[in-house]
Amino acid sequence: MTSTTEILITAPEVPEYAHPGDAGADLRSAEALTLAPGERRLVGTGVSIALPDGFAAFVVPRSGLAAKHGITIVNSPGTVDAGYRGEIKVALLNTDSAVPYDIAVGDRIAQLIVMPVTRAVFVPVETLPGSDRGQGGFGSTGYSSPTNGNQS
Ligand SMILES: O=c1ccn([C@H]2C[C@H](O)[C@@H](COP(=O)(O)OP(=O)(O)OP(=O)(O)O)O2)c(=O)[nH]1
Numbered sequence: 001m002t003s004t005t006e007i008l009i010t011a012p013e014v015p016e017y018a019h020p021g022d023a024g025a026d027l028r029s030a031e032a033l034t035l036a037p038g039e040r041r042l043v044g045t046g047v048s049i050a051l052p053d054g055f056a057a058f059v060v061p062r063s064g065l066a067a068k069h070g071i072t073i074v075n076s077p078g079t080v081d082a083g084y085r086g087e088i089k090v091a092l093l094n095t096d097s098a099v100p101y102d103i104a105v106g107d108r109i110a111q112l113i114v115m116p117v118t119r120a121v122f123v124p125v126e127t128l129p130g131s132d133r134g135q136g137g138f139g140s141t142g143y144s145s146p147t148n149g150n151q152s
């Protein structure tokens, strides 16, 4: 059974999860606008929340908008801090180089994922403990299939 957390909210319409088990609740646009090709715009949702201490919410793109129309979020994932009481806004970007994208009031433009977070207590040390991965990263395990030759 999915765990639930009550979040106080003010909004013209409460964000909804499309299906049981969905991680993201859909955020709707509070504005009508057209995103020109290549344009980015901070778009209001009309939603404000009071997250409990120890939680954060992340504003992330909808995959359908991204895959079908090239609409994404510049700062994905956008981080909503527990103490933030302002309107949640979405920094939309139309990555298409030719086609404008129309948004009407009420269109679902992003989704909000609420998660528990821990606060780090950073402990400075001279040397970090070893690990299996070590300093390998940024493609250190390769990309392509063995038949493709280029493993870098
Ligand atoms: O996609 C986003 C990202 C952030 N926010 C709001 C909530 C968040 O708590 C606040 C600050 O976000 P962040 O810390 O990412 O931005 P910043 O540029 O560091 O601003 P600040 O100096 O206010 O922390 O802006 C949104 O509404 N949408």
Ligand SMILES: [Mg+2]
Pocket: none
């Ligand atoms: Mg900040």
